[in-house]
Amino acid sequence: MKTILIAIMIGFSIFASAKVTDATKNVEISVTSKGFEPNAIDVAPGVPVVLQVTRKTDDTCAQQIQIPSKNIKVDLPLNKTVKIKLGKLVKGEIRFGCGMNMMDSGKIYVK
Template sequence: MYKLMMAAALVAVLGAGCARESQEVASTGTRFAIAVTDAGFTPNTITVPAGRPVTLVVTRKTDQTCAKEIVFPEQNVRKALPLNEAVEISLPASPKREMTYVCGMKMLSGKIVVQ
């Protein structure tokens, strides 16, 4: 019984910590996951809120792609995408517009719609 109560208390404490972290992320910006697969960037179009910073978490899940790096030409940002490692890319708050990103060879692309 003691072990069960301790386990429940541990879950409650950890859950409260996770909830607090989610609230902090929600108040300061937005996070989006993008995967690099055999099909390219997935999803290849994301919609983000205007006026809020955005963090993209990009994970290359295949070696059968030219997208071994991601480039944001307008922002002059270029990041290597190691296989199976999440790479965070922080973009500042932006007014309504569309931004593009491409692989290092400019063969694959994606779009961020800021609304």
């Protein structure tokens, strides 16, 4: 009986320690006539990041978003939210901007 109890306790402690999950950081970005809003984003390292980008104007060249350091270039249809999964990030800065590098760009600060 003692052996069974010890086995159950060990099994439970392994199960409990394996249940650790990372919360995803969802960041909403709007593309307006002023550019990307917000254009400065702070996130913690090691946390999965998902950008939710909505282009709200047709008056700019920002019909795409690009993140050069991640080799990402995504079309932004008008008034539709596009999700971009960046995964877990390491400390540093990640620049993003329009597909033609003309519009005010933004930065993700991982700190």
